[in-house]
Amino acid sequence: MLTQFLAALGFLTSFCLATNSTYHNPILPGFHPDPSCIFVPDWDDIFFCASSSFLVFPGIPIHASRDLRSWKLVSNALSRPEQLPGLNTAKRATSGIWAPTLRYRDGIFYLVTTLVYDDYPKNASNRFDNFVITTANPFNSSAWSQPVHFNFSGYDTSPFWDDDGQVYVTGTHAWEVQPGIQAFPLNIETSQVGEIVNIWNGTGGSSPEGPHIYRKDGYYYLLIAEGGTGSGHMATIARSKNVLGPYESDPKNPVLTAANTTRYFQNVGHADMFQDSEDNWWAVALSVRQGPDGSYPMGRETTLTPVTWNEGEWPVFTNVTGKMNGWHLESDAPVAEGEGSLVTSGEHLKFKANTTLPPEFVHWRFPTPSSYSISPPGHQNSLQLTSSISNLTGSDGRSAEPLGQTFVGRRQVHSFFTFSTTFDTTSLAAEDQEVGVTVFLDQLHHYDLGVVMVQNSTNSTNISPYLRLRGITTVPGFLSSDIAVIPVPNSWATKHIIFEIRASNITHYTFSAAPAGKKSQMIDIGFAPGLGLTWGFTGALLGVYATTNGGETEFQTYVSDWKDRFASSKDIVNVH
Numbered sequence: 001m002l003t004q005f006l007a008a009l010g011f012l013t014s015f016c017l018a019t020n021s022t023y024h025n026p027i028l029p030g031f032h033p034d035p036s037c038i039f040v041p042d043w044d045d046i047f048f049c050a051s052s053s054f055l056v057f058p059g060i061p062i063h064a065s066r067d068l069r070s071w072k073l074v075s076n077a078l079s080r081p082e083q084l085p086g087l088n089t090a091k092r093a094t095s096g097i098w099a100p101t102l103r104y105r106d107g108i109f110y111l112v113t114t115l116v117y118d119d120y121p122k123n124a125s126n127r128f129d130n131f132v133i134t135t136a137n138p139f140n141s142s143a144w145s146q147p148v149h150f151n152f153s154g155y156d157t158s159p160f161w162d163d164d165g166q167v168y169v170t171g172t173h174a175w176e177v178q179p180g181i182q183a184f185p186l187n188i189e190t191s192q193v194g195e196i197v198n199i200w201n202g203t204g205g206s207s208p209e210g211p212h213i214y215r216k217d218g219y220y221y222l223l224i225a226e227g228g229t230g231s232g233h234m235a236t237i238a239r240s241k242n243v244l245g246p247y248e249s250d251p252k253n254p255v256l257t258a259a260n261t262t263r264y265f266q267n268v269g270h271a272d273m274f275q276d277s278e279d280n281w282w283a284v285a286l287s288v289r290q291g292p293d294g295s296y297p298m299g300r301e302t303t304l305t306p307v308t309w310n311e312g313e314w315p316v317f318t319n320v321t322g323k324m325n326g327w328h329l330e331s332d333a334p335v336a337e338g339e340g341s342l343v344t345s346g347e348h349l350k351f352k353a354n355t356t357l358p359p360e361f362v363h364w365r366f367p368t369p370s371s372y373s374i375s376p377p378g379h380q381n382s383l384q385l386t387s388s389i390s391n392l393t394g395s396d397g398r399s400a401e402p403l404g405q406t407f408v409g410r411r412q413v414h415s416f417f418t419f420s421t422t423f424d425t426t427s428l429a430a431e432d433q434e435v436g437v438t439v440f441l442d443q444l445h446h447y448d449l450g451v452v453m454v455q456n457s458t459n460s461t462n463i464s465p466y467l468r469l470r471g472i473t474t475v476p477g478f479l480s481s482d483i484a485v486i487p488v489p490n491s492w493a494t495k496h497i498i499f500e501i502r503a504s505n506i507t508h509y510t511f512s513a514a515p516a517g518k519k520s521q522m523i524d525i526g527f528a529p530g531l532g533l534t535w536g537f538t539g540a541l542l543g544v545y546a547t548t549n550g551g552e553t554e555f556q557t558y559v560s561d562w563k564d565r566f567a568s569s570k571d572i573v574n575v576h
């Protein structure tokens with residue numbers, strides 16, 4: 001009775017006082033590109049989003065919200081290596097999971113996406129592994145199914161259920177070979193693919209991709225991305241009375257872009273649309289927050305924008321800015337269900353016994369499980385890392401080493417943050433053994449501050465610990481790989497060392513170290529520009545690593561007191 005009364009009151013309030021809402025972009029900050037979102041009345045009016053994860057594992061994060069403002073990680077759709085063994089063999093940092101499309105129908109969540117082997121020739125038939133995974137419970141990573149693969153030589157596949165229940169998949173043909181958006185009927189149970197038809201080539205921009213179909217007012221609307229995922233990125237739309245075309249282009253295209261503007265939110269495109277409980281339309285699109293020097297190390301993030309879509313007309317998108325005025329939204333409590341935490345929250349992890357790494361923590365490709373152990377005997381409240389032979393670069397710079405890389409991290413989600421953690425470096429002895437913290441974009445773009453055992457040049461039998469900050473990037477005009485190398489000060493008289501990474505200004509990371517328990521003795525080791533991590537398709541991760549840099553002598557190190565804090569007041573969300 002009371003709930004009915006409150007529901008009626010809520011309805012009246014929203015009906016009578018349907019004032020616009022204010023919210024801030026990005027809604028999913030950090031490495032959350034190619035968003036696809038849905039509104040699911042069957043699941044208590046919750047919104048769900050999926051985003052691309054490339055080679056990160058666990059992958060395909062699913063976020064949920066009741067009010068489009070506070071978003072919680074509720075599961076990772078890829079959480080078991082046996083779901084997709086190929087993720088470990090795909091070389092090149094731009095390989096992996098591209099552009100999932102999330103849809104809901106009759107109690108089942110469908111996720112359709114592509115594992116791209118970006119190192120294969122453009123015309124190789126096994127370059128694109130398309131598949132469908134499903135779940136009846138989006139709050140449980142383990143409940144996502146094994147993939148059902150279907151044969152399509154393209155990427156960004158997206159399902160659409162026509163009025164008669166027939167599923168059509170749209171996808172992007174490998175555009176270097178033959179451009180265009182293609183569509184075909186798919187039997188979603190047997191994965192049988194029907195005839196493939198080229199339905200639209202876009203408005204002439206490069207890389208027509210990321211298609212989604214919507215049905216409205218007797219038309220099929222086809223929303224796509226064009227211009228490449230850089231500064232020329234845009235969303236364009238076309239419509240047809242028939243699902244397989246011919247499609248006519250909106251004369252007002254592009255419907256959404258930041259091209260040729262000086263806005264803080266750049267590279268806007270690759271959108272998906274959905275309606276809320278009041279039938280208002282919204283779109284999500286990827287975007288980057290570009291610094292004054294052109295840097296955006298957090299990569300492509302998810303933004304939200306209201307869409308005005310009158311009957312029989314083309315949808316009109318609002319340009320993406322930091323502070324947004326959109327359709328009426330009730331403030332609502334965050335989703336209670338699910339495995340993770342709010343996407344914007346900090347972390348203070350003490351690695352208590354009998355806990356597991358939270359689902360926000362990711363590896364680059366599959367981890368070697370035995371390399372990570374929480375609170376092993378004699379090391380309470382710590383994460384034991386067993387060193388990998390490979391460092392974060394890997395011997396050929398790109399592939400997965402057979403024994404993996406000991407690395408775990410979280411996405412950088414705030415422009416201004418402080419990440420610190422303490423390492424026990426006692427067991428480091430052999431030359432080149434190294435532990436530390438990193439800002440990691442991929443295997444060819446990362447900055448690492450660590451303790452490394454270095455042979456003394458004036459006394460070769462003396463191997464001693466040095467604090468070393470070094471980096472690697474392919475971005476031209478970058479600094480030398482070793483930014484700073486200094487002996488661990490004798491005065492510290494401890495092998496327990498705090499490492500800290502800060503983004504203290506809009507262009508640079510600062511790397512510091514201190515003896516454990518004596519933060520007042522912290523010294524800045526050096527700086528590195530975000531520009532060196534502004535590359536490719538992924539976004540910065542903040543994490544820890546342990547490596548022998550090619551040496552054979554394995555060792556253990558212990559990480560404790562993981563703190564990831566941010567200065568929200570300094571985060572520039574209001575820049576237009």
Ligand SMILES: *[C@@H]1O[C@H](CO)[C@@H](O)[C@H](O)[C@H]1NC(C)=O
Nearest residue numbers: 120121122123124125126177
């Ligand atoms: C792919 O392209 C290369 C170079 O153009 C060509 O040599 C090769 O025969 C092509 N392979 C297929 C399967 O079309």
Ligand SMILES: *[C@@H]1O[C@H](CO)[C@@H](O)[C@H](O)[C@H]1NC(C)=O
Nearest residue numbers: 137139140141142143144145
């Ligand atoms: C999650 O799903 C798995 C696989 O279906 C199941 O075994 C497990 O009990 C579920 N966990 C919860 C908390 O529902």
Ligand SMILES: *[C@@H]1O[C@H](CO)[C@@H](O)[C@H](O)[C@H]1NC(C)=O
Nearest residue numbers: 125150151152153193195196
């Ligand atoms: C996939 O489809 C292509 C044509 O589109 C066909 O040549 C190829 O044999 C198919 N592969 C499989 C495994 O069915």
Ligand SMILES: *[C@@H]1O[C@H](CO)[C@@H](O)[C@H](O)[C@H]1NC(C)=O
Nearest residue numbers: 178179180198199200201245
């Ligand atoms: C798209 O371009 C291809 C290759 O240029 C062409 O064969 C095809 O007819 C075009 N499709 C449409 C729908 O215009």
Ligand SMILES: *[C@@H]1O[C@H](CO)[C@@H](O)[C@H](O)[C@H]1NC(C)=O
Nearest residue numbers: 227232233234254257259260
């Ligand atoms: C941006 O400007 C360039 C150069 O004038 C032009 O070619 C391009 O079409 C413009 N892009 C958009 C989306 O307006």
Ligand SMILES: *[C@@H]1O[C@H](CO)[C@@H](O)[C@H](O)[C@H]1NC(C)=O
Nearest residue numbers: 257258259261316317318319
């Ligand atoms: C969005 O910005 C573009 C310039 O990039 C402008 O032409 C367009 O009118 C704006 N759209 C709306 C709906 O304000």
Ligand SMILES: *[C@@H]1O[C@H](CO)[C@@H](O)[C@H](O)[C@H]1NC(C)=O
Nearest residue numbers: 020306307308318325326327
């Ligand atoms: C409310 O938001 C919609 C969608 O952005 C917009 O069209 C409308 O002008 C806004 N109304 C007010 C009063 O700001």
Ligand SMILES: *[C@@H]1O[C@H](CO)[C@@H](O)[C@H](O)[C@H]1NC(C)=O
Nearest residue numbers: 351352353354355375380381
């Ligand atoms: C962890 O779990 C083990 C086995 O269930 C139990 O014996 C131990 O007391 C637990 N430790 C803590 C700190 O909860």
Ligand SMILES: *[C@@H]1O[C@H](CO)[C@@H](O)[C@H](O)[C@H]1NC(C)=O
Nearest residue numbers: 456457458459462464487488
């Ligand atoms: C390197 O060896 C020389 C000579 O033994 C010594 O003076 C110096 O302190 C050593 N440096 C380090 C960092 O251990």
Ligand SMILES: *[C@@H]1O[C@H](CO)[C@@H](O)[C@H](O)[C@H]1NC(C)=O
Nearest residue numbers: 456458459460461462463464
């Ligand atoms: C070189 O280092 C070793 C090990 O620290 C030390 O025993 C030895 O005395 C050093 N020799 C010189 C010449 O400093």
Ligand SMILES: *[C@@H]1O[C@H](CO)[C@@H](O)[C@H](O)[C@H]1NC(C)=O
Nearest residue numbers: 292504505506507508527528
């Ligand atoms: C940020 O800090 C670095 C290191 O001190 C400095 O080189 C850079 O100019 C600063 N950037 C801005 C925008 O102040």
Ligand SMILES: *[C@@H]1O[C@H](CO)[C@@H](O)[C@H](O)[C@H]1NC(C)=O
Nearest residue numbers: 391392393394395472549550
């Ligand atoms: C990584 O390790 C290799 C040896 O396996 C070494 O040659 C290389 O210098 C290291 N580089 C970086 C940047 O980590």
